[in-house]
């Protein structure tokens with residue numbers, strides 16, 4: 331069939347370039363092609379498309395080429411397409427890589443094409459590899475659904491599946507570069523295929539699979555023999571049109587050639603004369619390979635609505651027996667009833683190949699996988715968005731100091747300790763609770779110390795207030811004086827960055843418990859002496875003045891007795907002590923004289939006398 335192929339973006343342009351090459355090399359020349367891109371390098375590197383078929387739209391903002399529809403002028407594209415020889419086309423094939431950005435112009439382009447052309451529009455869509463990331467896979471799933479809606483059918487090619495095949499083949503071939511592996515040029519630095527070569531191999535595969543299908547029913551004057559079952563373009567179109575997802579299986583086998591083959595053929599001739607079993611077996615085995623191994627996208631054969639079988643090669647090698655066997659197998663396997671088939675005899679070729687088209691597929695695991703990745707990706711994005719929102723809300727509502735661990739200054743600590751001493755409370759093993767930190771379940775905060783609420787203060791009493799937390803109440807540090815444990819000890823507490831929590835096991839808590847006992851070196855307070863538990867050390871007793879008034883206290887005998895004539899007789903004497911005698915001047919012989927008036931000789935005379943009163947002399 332005659333086709334107008336439009337390549338969008340890097341992938342689409344390279345695929346169209348390869349298809350064009352195959353078309354020209356087959357000399358069928360049934361294809362018109364055009365490549366549209368905003369990347370000049372990609373267009374320059376195309377090898378086969380003529381310059382006139384490369385449409386370049388320079389990006390307005392090279393760093394932000396997001397809005398592709400504003401960069402690519404659809405009118406310009408249509409003008410260029412209509413300038414080509416498109417009068418006799420049977421279909422339009424839009425080639426593109428899913429997950430890229432240029433594919434975004436597919437809807438307006440197809441809309442314009444539908445205005446100008448009545449022919450069906452198919453898409454050849456490349457599914458991205460998994461290692462390109464979830465974002466690309468998610469976009470690919472979106473693109474796929476969009477393409478399915480706006481085109482008549484979407485032919486799928488899975489880069490992931492075919493990349494794995496290529497890597498496996500490269501690994502199996504090792505260092506030997508034979509056959510297909512001869513095409514693999516290794517990157518000398520990494521030892522792996524460079525991306526360009528890797529894509530070249532993928533595109534070659536696409537060109538073989540799709541190219542042969544596009545050429546079905548088209549013949550050149552030289553290389554085509556007469557087909558036994560002719561498959562024209564109409565039958566290919568009917569297999570594809572309105573059929574949603576399409577997979578194309580293609581397998582080929584090289585026929586033996588050369589001198590050795592001459593003997594082989596002579597021996598084989600015997601077999602050919604006796605029957606065509608070998609040829610038939612080859613066709614059947616190629617058909618199985620095409621469906622199960624070499625299909626453009628792995629799919630469930632039994633979920634296909636329609637199928638098409640095409641065998642190609644030298645007419646002598648195309649076994650009608652094998653062909654009928656394959657037809658029967660496919661016809662019985664697919665869900666639908668429409669099965670078309672044909673042969674495509676080619677003179678000058680050493681290959682036998684088979685193409686099996688499965689259309690209207692409802693079970694394509696890779697498409698399901700892309701949808702699942704898209705769901706995952708959306709969930710992750712949603713989670714990220716919610717987390718970012720939550721963090722933004724948290725950051726805007728929480729004060730900056732919240733994250734900084736708080737340490738009380740020595741002055742503050744001293745104040746708190748003193749406050750605690752001044753207001754001792756019942757010595758319970760209370761918890762300090764800083765409201766607004768725990769936010770709810772107390773079970774989660776077993777290791778915190780709860781701070782009891784203080785009675786409200788009407789005036790500013792110098793309390794130190796911590797800024798309130800979200801959803802909590804303000805915390806009064808000075809209020810720690812009312813903490814039921816004897817000391818709040820913030821300086822010994824452990825402050826975590828997310829909240830303040832004081833561990834029970836903090837050494838200061840132990841000190842708090844025992845700090846109520848009076849130590850010998852401490853200054854006793856008035857109240858302390860009235861306490862029941864307080865006892866004074868005997869060594870520290872000090873007599874008080876009133877202690878001598880106690881009835882039980884006696885003077886020791888060794889103390890000298892006071893003299894009788896001592897004034898101030900308020901003092902009591904011991905019962906055993908003799909009472910002093912009273913002196914009667916009238917009856918005694920002694921006379922009281924004034925010492926000042928007595929003459930000196932008289933004094934001298936008296937000094938030698940022994941008085942009878944025991945030597946007691948009254949001196950006035």
Ligand SMILES: Nc1nc2c(ncn2[C@@H]2O[C@H](COP(=O)(O)OP(=O)(O)OP(=O)(O)O)[C@@H](O)[C@H]2O)c(=O)[nH]1
Pocket residue numbers: 338339340341342344345426427428429430431432433456457458459462466489529530532533
């Ligand atoms: N088979 C094949 N797939 C390709 C090729 N180039 C890219 N891809 C795939 O197609 C997807 C889209 O790539 P491109 O077509 O280069 O992207 P674009 O639309 O040009 O635009 P950007 O997203 O800007 O690169 C990629 O994620 C690949 O999976 C190619 O040459 N062959």
